């Protein structure tokens with residue numbers, strides 16, 4: 071019995087846990103779309119996911135060959151993914167992930183009391199940098215969100231925002247002053263987004279930060295984060311802590327949004343030009359007929 | 370709570386906070402009938418009760434920042450004004466003035482008996498309680514109870530407490546003096562001592578109620594804590610009884626407040642659209658005074674409701690008894706929303722606008738004015754802002770200076786005037802501290818030299834705002850240009866267009882959106898032709914100074930005759946002031 075009846079959402083792949091944090095043959099529990107699940111890795115590191123079963127409680131040692139009924143499963147970007155419906159397509163590509171000189175790491179998995187779509191909008195949003203990530207991603211009075219471009223790529227069925235620039239204090243470790251930093255955003259999945267940010271190390275290439283949301287229910291997510299960085303200097307702990315700080319600043323704001331589900335009715339809230347990507351995202355969700363985690367527009 | 374009671378409750382007044390809970394520059398989270406409120410007191414004492422949602426993305430405003438004049442949302446820094454709840458600034462777009470209609474929902478607020486009263490659509494006045502009238506009162510700590518209104522009401526009728534003077538005395542006799550749906554008055558007698566108290570019930574939701582007790586008469590200062598403690602203990606016990614009882618009842622359904630949608634117009638974020646020269650508001654002159662040599666100050670208050678939100682730089686049209694319409698800048702600081710203050714200079718050789726205001730209009734008179742319009746918006750993302758004012762040109766600059774001062778942004782105000790006695794609004798100037806610099810009695814040459822010094826050190830992300838007499842404005846603009854200020858960093862407002870308007874040309878205009886082609890003959894303005902053909906055009910000064918009647922040019926070469934657009938903007942040729950400007954090409958295509 072699932073609480074989610076939205077076929078679009080049911081047929082999607084969702085990340086439910088980091089491979090690195092999963093001990094082989096030890097049961098982990100989680101919840102996806104109000105459904106209680108368990109998962110682990112087998113002896114050779116293959117993941118398996120099943121609907122929770124009292125025989126195999128969380129933390130117990132399991133012989134994975136005993137689990138006969140399992141859910142579809144994939145490994146991608148360091149996470150274990152599953153699907154409760156008919157998995158329709160492959161997980162969206164992040165080509166940069168395979169570049170040999172990148173450092174890929176799972177930055178965090180954090181619970182937030184908000185719908186997935188609200189969290190995606192926050193991820194796409196630059197306007198809050200000076201207010202929520204003060205002195206890190208932005209600083210007053212540099213609050214302007216300059217014109218940028220958004221399109222829904224027909225070929226890939228994803229939203230792409232390009233030419234995004236925002237003033238960042240201490241834009242790179244090399245300089246002391248602030249400067250505009252460039253971003254590209256992709257939304258390839260209603261509950262996932264990928265951000266590219268000009269790299270301090272190598273101006274030609276971009277760091278990649280991806281957000282994979284696991285909807286626990288309509289108003290709660292676990293946010294899994296992937297970093298794929300060109301950074302050679304910092305150690306992983308530092309990079310992780312940095313992303314966790316950023317996310318920790320967003321969390322209280324997200325949890326104070328009302329309603330927690332994202333309203334798709336254009337008259338529910340007041341968009342401005344800076345929200346172009348969010349407007350496109352809301353329309354895209356509407357056009358897909360998504361109902362889970364949103365308040366659909368009345369027709 | 371039954372449906373009819375709930376219906377009734379929506380039209381009643383309820384306490385939603387105690388006056389003490391509205392601490393200095395704090396924002397309080399109020400709740401009533403399933404609805405949340407952001408409740409905050411401005412420095413002028415006004416209590417604001419607003420829907421607890423930012424209009425932008427729904428973030429609770431109760432976590433917003435109260436700076437004493439405006440409430441700022443934590444997420445993207447939108448600012449909302451005291452009283453009107455109108456949005457005054459959207460930091461993501463510093464160069465734009467927010468649409469006037471971005472306005473949060475407000476609820477009435479009245480303070481009485483140490484409590485703040487509000488409601489969804491309350492009728493009449495908040496209830497008077499004879500027991501509490503004409504005496505000092507002490508409000509008890511609010512007690513939230515997880516139980517419905519009726520249960521709490523029933524338990525309260527049996528509440529027993531000791532009178533203030535007899536806390537340790539013999540067990541008091543308590544009797545019910547008054548009992549309504551939402552309040553109970555009790556009196557407690559023990560020996561010679563007697564205390565009366567009223568307990569108001571605040572229905573937070575169908576299953577939650579807050580008890581707000583108020584004692585008639587203030588106990589001696591030393592005894593206050595003991596009295597509060599006494600009630601705290603007894604009411605806590607009462608809470609437990611209520612909750613035990615309520616847990617036996619079926620769980621009532623939570624109340625679902627209706628959140629009003631934003632207006633159609635905002636959802637798509639179009640341009641502002643007001644048509645014609647509106648005189649929508651009627652105001653009374655509450656005060657008229659001489660604020661400087663030859664300058665009269667006027668304070669205008671609404672005679673029928675709240676004045677709309679203004680932004681720094683905004684002006685209003687004032688419709689004068691003699692039929693003239695004149696524009697005056699609002700000088701108010703942020704959050705000063707109870708009146709508009711304007712300054713009027715006596716212009717002896719004018720058509721009679723200023724004379725009429727100086728000589729004929731008196732305190733108590735009623736005038737028609739337009740809503741404030743802002744064609745001179747203030748960016749607040751400058752690393753430093755230079756404000757330059759000449760004479761009466763100080764009026765919009767004063768509003769800007771107060772906004773910058775209040776938010777702690779770096780700025781200087783340079784005020785050029787004949788002498789001390791010509792400095793207008795000294796009461797406001799006084800509040801600006803070291804940011805104010807006056808330059809008195811300079812002749813044109815000295816003024817130019819002085820400006821040269823002030824503008825010498827341009828840095829990126831600095832902005833300059835100038836308002837004053839035409840010649841001074843021109844000098845400032847040229848000097849800035851010469852010293853490397855980019856056009857888009859120089860903002861100016863003329864009071865009037867002193868250029869001779871040449872309306873001898875005739876040409877054709879094509880309206881791309883309304884698919885119309887019209888002739889503009891000599892002697893007639895584009896605006897007139899548009900209006901004659903049923904196209905509404907907003908306007909204000911109608912002489913090319915204020916920028917209200919702007920239209921977008923798609924094709925053709927405008928013949929600019931206004932003083933609103935900058936040189937670069939004029940060269941770009943993509944905008945035109947329809948009240949005075951014309952066409953150099955035979956045909957002009959407008960995006961109308």
Ligand code: FES
Pocket residue numbers: 423424425426427428442443444445446447
């Ligand atoms: S949600 Fe309040 S400013 Fe954006």
Ligand SMILES: [Fe+2]
Pocket residue numbers: 192193198202203316320
């Ligand atoms: Fe953020």
